[in-house]
Amino acid sequence: MAAERLVVIGGDAAGMSAASQARRLKGPDEMGIVAFERGHFTSYSACGIPYWVGGDVEQRDDLIARTPEEHRARAIDLRMRTEVTEIDVAGQRVRALDRETGETYWAGFDKLVIATGARPVRPALPGMDAAGVHGVQTLDDGQALLDSLDRAPGRRAVVVGAGYIGVEMAEALLKHGFEVTVLNRGEQPMATLDPDMGRLVHDAMDGLGITTVNRAGVSKIITGADGRVTAVATEEGTYPADVVVLGIGVEPETTLARAAGLPVGPHGGLLTDLSMRVVGHDNIWAGGDCVEVLDLVAGRTRHIALGTHANKHGQIIGSNAGGGYGTFPGVVGTAVSKVCDLEIARTGLREKDARAVGLRFVTATIESTGRAGYYPGAQPMTVKMLAEFRTGRLLGVQIVGREGAAKRVDIAAVALTAGMTVDQMTALDLGYAPPFSPVWDPVLVAARKTVQAVRAAGV
Amino acid sequence: MAAERLVVIGGDAAGMSAASQARRLKGPDEMGIVAFERGHFTSYSACGIPYWVGGDVEQRDDLIARTPEEHRARAIDLRMRTEVTEIDVAGQRVRALDRETGETYWAGFDKLVIATGARPVRPALPGMDAAGVHGVQTLDDGQALLDSLDRAPGRRAVVVGAGYIGVEMAEALLKHGFEVTVLNRGEQPMATLDPDMGRLVHDAMDGLGITTVNRAGVSKIITGADGRVTAVATEEGTYPADVVVLGIGVEPETTLARAAGLPVGPHGGLLTDLSMRVVGHDNIWAGGDCVEVLDLVAGRTRHIALGTHANKHGQIIGSNAGGGYGTFPGVVGTAVSKVCDLEIARTGLREKDARAVGLRFVTATIESTGRAGYYPGAQPMTVKMLAEFRTGRLLGVQIVGREGAAKRVDIAAVALTAGMTVDQMTALDLGYAPPFSPVWDPVLVAARKTVQAVRAAGV
Numbered sequence: 001m002a003a004e005r006l007v008v009i010g011g012d013a014a015g016m017s018a019a020s021q022a023r024r025l026k027g028p029d030e031m032g033i034v035a036f037e038r039g040h041f042t043s044y045s046a047c048g049i050p051y052w053v054g055g056d057v058e059q060r061d062d063l064i065a066r067t068p069e070e071h072r073a074r075a076i077d078l079r080m081r082t083e084v085t086e087i088d089v090a091g092q093r094v095r096a097l098d099r100e101t102g103e104t105y106w107a108g109f110d111k112l113v114i115a116t117g118a119r120p121v122r123p124a125l126p127g128m129d130a131a132g133v134h135g136v137q138t139l140d141d142g143q144a145l146l147d148s149l150d151r152a153p154g155r156r157a158v159v160v161g162a163g164y165i166g167v168e169m170a171e172a173l174l175k176h177g178f179e180v181t182v183l184n185r186g187e188q189p190m191a192t193l194d195p196d197m198g199r200l201v202h203d204a205m206d207g208l209g210i211t212t213v214n215r216a217g218v219s220k221i222i223t224g225a226d227g228r229v230t231a232v233a234t235e236e237g238t239y240p241a242d243v244v245v246l247g248i249g250v251e252p253e254t255t256l257a258r259a260a261g262l263p264v265g266p267h268g269g270l271l272t273d274l275s276m277r278v279v280g281h282d283n284i285w286a287g288g289d290c291v292e293v294l295d296l297v298a299g300r301t302r303h304i305a306l307g308t309h310a311n312k313h314g315q316i317i318g319s320n321a322g323g324g325y326g327t328f329p330g331v332v333g334t335a336v337s338k339v340c341d342l343e344i345a346r347t348g349l350r351e352k353d354a355r356a357v358g359l360r361f362v363t364a365t366i367e368s369t370g371r372a373g374y375y376p377g378a379q380p381m382t383v384k385m386l387a388e389f390r391t392g393r394l395l396g397v398q399i400v401g402r403e404g405a406a407k408r409v410d411i412a413a414v415a416l417t418a419g420m421t422v423d424q425m426t427a428l429d430l431g432y433a434p435p436f437s438p439v440w441d442p443v444l445v446a447a448r449k450t451v452q453a454v455r456a457a458g459v
Numbered sequence: 460m461a462a463e464r465l466v467v468i469g470g471d472a473a474g475m476s477a478a479s480q481a482r483r484l485k486g487p488d489e490m491g492i493v494a495f496e497r498g499h500f501t502s503y504s505a506c507g508i509p510y511w512v513g514g515d516v517e518q519r520d521d522l523i524a525r526t527p528e529e530h531r532a533r534a535i536d537l538r539m540r541t542e543v544t545e546i547d548v549a550g551q552r553v554r555a556l557d558r559e560t561g562e563t564y565w566a567g568f569d570k571l572v573i574a575t576g577a578r579p580v581r582p583a584l585p586g587m588d589a590a591g592v593h594g595v596q597t598l599d600d601g602q603a604l605l606d607s608l609d610r611a612p613g614r615r616a617v618v619v620g621a622g623y624i625g626v627e628m629a630e631a632l633l634k635h636g637f638e639v640t641v642l643n644r645g646e647q648p649m650a651t652l653d654p655d656m657g658r659l660v661h662d663a664m665d666g667l668g669i670t671t672v673n674r675a676g677v678s679k680i681i682t683g684a685d686g687r688v689t690a691v692a693t694e695e696g697t698y699p700a701d702v703v704v705l706g707i708g709v710e711p712e713t714t715l716a717r718a719a720g721l722p723v724g725p726h727g728g729l730l731t732d733l734s735m736r737v738v739g740h741d742n743i744w745a746g747g748d749c750v751e752v753l754d755l756v757a758g759r760t761r762h763i764a765l766g767t768h769a770n771k772h773g774q775i776i777g778s779n780a781g782g783g784y785g786t787f788p789g790v791v792g793t794a795v796s797k798v799c800d801l802e803i804a805r806t807g808l809r810e811k812d813a814r815a816v817g818l819r820f821v822t823a824t825i826e827s828t829g830r831a832g833y834y835p836g837a838q839p840m841t842v843k844m845l846a847e848f849r850t851g852r853l854l855g856v857q858i859v860g861r862e863g864a865a866k867r868v869d870i871a872a873v874a875l876t877a878g879m880t881v882d883q884m885t886a887l888d889l890g891y892a893p894p895f896s897p898v899w900d901p902v903l904v905a906a907r908k909t910v911q912a913v914r915a916a917g918v
Contacts, residue, residue, distance in 0.1 A: 336896075
């Protein structure tokens with residue numbers, strides 16, 4: 001019997017994790033594995049790009065977890081600079097285009113993994129493609145931006161978007177000595193937080209010397225005679241710019257999959273079952289930034305582009321495709337980030353998320369510190385908690401603070417996964433010692449106050 | 460109707476939290492609150508003493524959360540330097556001895572709170588009371604030690620005991636320029652960890668210049684002609700010492716309660732129900748370091764002297780005594796500490812704890828880093844995980860590492876509370892960004908390896 005053929009589309013976190021895990025379970029005699037990657041790199045940390053651009057990470061290659069050669073050494077037939085242009089589901093084959101040679105060919109599969117990732121949102125505005133305007137989605141993007149920073153005629157940078165990438169890039173540009181303005185379409189930066197918490201980020205960015213302009217929708221990129229960006233225009237004003245970084249967010253890259261008739265959800269991502277199999281297709285899996293995931297708190301799917309999910313997906317897909325077993329139950333929506341020493345974290349639902357799915361809730365916000373108040377270096381931390389009306393079930397937590405703020409959200413992430421009430425959370429046996437926490441951990445303080453809010457809301 | 464009388468024995472975390480919470484619920488017209496404290500201070504952080512001695516915390520008073528005057532301003536009749544010498548349960552009164560005046564008197568109660576704390580273990584060895592030999596249980600102890608360090612004829616310090624207090628005091632003495640030797644009765648320092656993890660602490664302490672002698676039972680304190688300590692003798696050798704710090708641990712202070720016929724458990728602590736009421740007594744509560752708490756993982760009681768539990772107990776007791784409602788479900792055994800920049804954490808059961816309660820288990824140990832490997836400052840972290848044989852239920856986690864190691868144990872603390880399996884833990888949606896975690900959080904890596912160990916152990 002011929003070896004089974006596994007084809008993987010996309011050579012980054014999800015795709016190559018799937019290929020590697022399948023290879024662990026099935027040797028080359030049992031399974032041939034072909035992976036197609038249209039770009040120049042495999043298995044790299046896109047999340048690390050802002051830190052490379054900012055100079056915290058020295059070299060581009062530090063972000064590469066595994067090179068093409070390393071994958072090939074594990075008997076994965078990895079074809080770089082090769083784009084899959086069509087999936088023939090019924091014919092069990094994909095059409096590949098070698099971007100170096102221009103050659104196209106069909107490759108047959110018994111099992112298929114779709115890991116086509118996400119693409120940055122680039123609004124169709126005048127000047128979007130001007131020199132000096134940069135996305136930061138790929139390593140190539142990062143290199144282009146670094147080169148552009150060197151060539152920039154002045155030191156004024158505009159970041160469009162104030163989400164994770166936007167604020168991280170603001171820090172990176174600050175480190176390059178740029179005067180940084182962040183143009184934010186929303187009410188406050190970090191729209192992944194409620195506006196009252198986003199306000200704290202805004203204030204902290206002010207303190208760092210980063211100018212944030214809220215409710216600023218970009219209308220145009222203005223260019224000079226040389227074609228290079230000179231300013232960014234909104235309806236309210238014009239912001240001079242020697243370089244522009246786009247951090248507007250990403251959307252699932254599912255063009256291929258849609259063309260093949262595979263099911264996509266309300267957020268444009270592929271729909272899978274718990275084993276990461278594409279709904280309705282026994283031999284096709286999908287994972288990473290191109291799929292929608294079940295939000296366990298909201299009870300519906302979301303699109304979240306995050307390396308940690310992509311790696312989990314890949315591992316599970318590889319197990320299942322390789323004859324093992326694994327499932328991905330869903331997410332609770334945890335995300336952490338930082339701007340300089342300001343740490344930002346969230347998990348679960350924001351107020352508007354809860355409203356959108358019909359949950360009635362109460363909130364409580366507390367101020368505490370990451371260490372005992374008397375311990376040197378104790379810094380303020382604000383914790384906001386949402387709990388369901390009546391039941392007191394935890395719905396979400398947002399934290400903005402300094403050292404120790406970000407990863408504290410993991411406490412809430414586990415509690416959400418377990419379906420705990422805020423009352424149960426008040427009894428949690430969390431680590432306490434003066435260098436690491438006040439005697440009441442900030443999360444416990446927030447839980448206690450939220451319990452009171454639940455009670456005050458009545459039954 | 461006369462106001463109800465609440466009497467509190469012990470003016471530290473549990474006792475004064477109880478008094479304060481009861482006062483919040485009942486005004487002075489409804490409830491009279493008398494609190495007796497035999498020492499000089501109230502509501503202070505004993506956990507902070509090593510950091511005050513080490514100079515991280517500047518002043519003794521920084522450790523005091525609330526002074527006697529502050530308590531009195533809230534209508535609590537706090538009687539300092541007044542020791543309760545007898546509890547007359549049937550007569551509903553306590554006998555008090557004013558240590559300033561020598562006067563004794565009876566005070567009646569309708570409701571009683573016992574918060575007598577813990578006392579340091581001081582083995583009855585020759586020389587234990589010599590000048591230069593110090594416990595570090597109270598603020599007075601801390602001051603005496605600081606004075607002694609100034610007077611010490613040389614710079615050699617011996618710490619007896621290598622638990623939390625022992626290792627924290629080793630750091631404090633190092634900061635005072637002492638050459639520090641830790642004499643440890645056990646196989647490795649930090650007996651709250653399994654020996655394989657304690658070994659990592661030992662190695663790190665070596666690296667810091669702290670000498671740790673394991674399996675070293677102290678037989679004698681040797682003194683000079685002036686009566687001051689000159690050395691500590693074990694069966695194996697003699698260790699010159701200009702100052703000796705005892706960090707051997709504590710035991711519940713329940714002399715009074717025993718004399719009154721109140722029930723104590725196998726570890727010498729008072730036994731309470733879930734509302735922190737002393738078993739068999741409707742109007743007597745006990746909390747803090749003088750009680751045993753239910754270990755939710757082991758299914759039996761333990762004695763844990765820790766400020767965070769004491770504060771929770773006090774808050775719950777005050778609610779119940781004040782006509783409100785609260786319960787303390789138990790602990791999972793979380794504890795965190797540090798020696799210089801080495802962070803040490805544990806939760807749940809060690810191997811020997813699991814064995815002692817009849818649990819069969821598997822373990823896995825992994826090495827990872829607290830940040831993405833490529834992010835500057837990424838430092839090694841070792842995570843050991845225990846899971847139950849067959850069921851895969853999480854039983855315990857131990858972490859030794861640098862920045863970010865200690866509070867990561869909270870993830871496991873919540874998972875233990877929720878009764879999660881290690882398989883469920885592999886899907887946890889934990890915060891990921893390069894400055895805060897590798898793409899697979901070390902706890903997830905440990906969970907994955909433990910899942911494999913559970914499977915490998917068969918069914």
